Amino acid sequence: MHIHTTIASLREARAVAGCVALVPTMGNLHDGHLALMRAARQQVDTVIASIFVNRLQFGQGEDFDQYPRTFEADGEQLAAAGVDHLFAPNEAEMYPQPQRYHVEPDPEIADILEGAFRPGHFRGVATVVLKLFNIVRPEVALFGKKDYQQLIVLKNMVSELALPIEIIALDTVRAVDGLAQSSRNGYLSTAERAEAPRLYRQLTAVAEAVRNGARDFSRIEAAALSELERHGWMPDYLTVRRRADLQAPKDTGEPLVVLAAARLGMTRLIDNVEV
Ligand code: PAF
Numbered sequence: 001m002h003i004h005t006t007i008a009s010l011r012e013a014r015a016v017a018g019c020v021a022l023v024p025t026m027g028n029l030h031d032g033h034l035a036l037m038r039a040a041r042q043q044v045d046t047v048i049a050s051i052f053v054n055r056l057q058f059g060q061g062e063d064f065d066q067y068p069r070t071f072e073a074d075g076e077q078l079a080a081a082g083v084d085h086l087f088a089p090n091e092a093e094m095y096p097q098p099q100r101y102h103v104e105p106d107p108e109i110a111d112i113l114e115g116a117f118r119p120g121h122f123r124g125v126a127t128v129v130l131k132l133f134n135i136v137r138p139e140v141a142l143f144g145k146k147d148y149q150q151l152i153v154l155k156n157m158v159s160e161l162a163l164p165i166e167i168i169a170l171d172t173v174r175a176v177d178g179l180a181q182s183s184r185n186g187y188l189s190t191a192e193r194a195e196a197p198r199l200y201r202q203l204t205a206v207a208e209a210v211r212n213g214a215r216d217f218s219r220i221e222a223a224a225l226s227e228l229e230r231h232g233w234m235p236d237y238l239t240v241r242r243r244a245d246l247q248a249p250k251d252t253g254e255p256l257v258v259l260a261a262a263r264l265g266m267t268r269l270i271d272n273v274e275v
Pocket residue numbers: 024025026052054057125128129147150
């Protein structure tokens with residue numbers, strides 16, 4: 001695997017790479033990332049992964065400084081997963097001057113749920129992903145469904161800006177007890193790690209109730225939220241939404257997803273389950 005720290009070097013390699021898949025990451029790789037790399041390997045001639053901890057998508061008081069940086073271990077895992085090129089710019093390469101041009105996603109999707117609790121988060125995500133797309137010019141890009149809202153924001157960006165890129169979404173990879181793989185799981189204490197799968201269990205219970213015909217969403221959401229609170233969680237939201245645009249459901253028969261974010265101790269976890 002070739003490692004590129006400059007845009008120029010990555011572009012030189014890309015020019016002779018044929019059909020390219022990009023898997024953007026912030027490093028601290030887990031099985032969810034590696035599943036994306038392996039899926040990419042099946043699709044194209046050349047797999048390019050990126051590792052860049054993007055300051056623009058972290059709010060004030062969030063974990064930008066603490067975000068785990070595990071470059072050596074990540075590199076070994078990427079090489080073993082068959083990745084051809086790793087683009088790992090430093091901040092000076094990616095943002096040589098303050099980024100003054102940004103992608104402003106539609107507030108209807110970007111300012112709700114995660115966006116309501118992390119103002120500007122999706123502006124930062126969309127800006128760095130568009131920049132990575134412009135640097136790498138991939139035919140295909142892969143993202144996990146764990147960050148469901150991010151996926152919708154990026155799909156809409158690709159569609160509205162007519163980017164010639166196919167977005168492939170992969171199911172969330174979970175531990176055997178159901179906890180979604182996340183770089184932030186490493187922040188959990190032993191006791192919190194044992195408690196953490198409750199989030200997935202509550203999401204699954206709500207999804208199951210909806211699948212079985214429940215339509216009183218507020219009541220089942222409230223029951224799940226209070227169950228989390230009873231076990232020491234501080235939930236930000238747990239809500240049933242339409243998959244397509246994450247707005248509240250209107251008609252029966254619309255594909256739905258249940259999404260949640262909740263704090264366990266100092267760690268904020270997000271997860272979702274499609275109905
Ligand atoms: O999902 C992530 O790890 C990040 O939000 C992404 C897409 C790499 C952009 O920084």
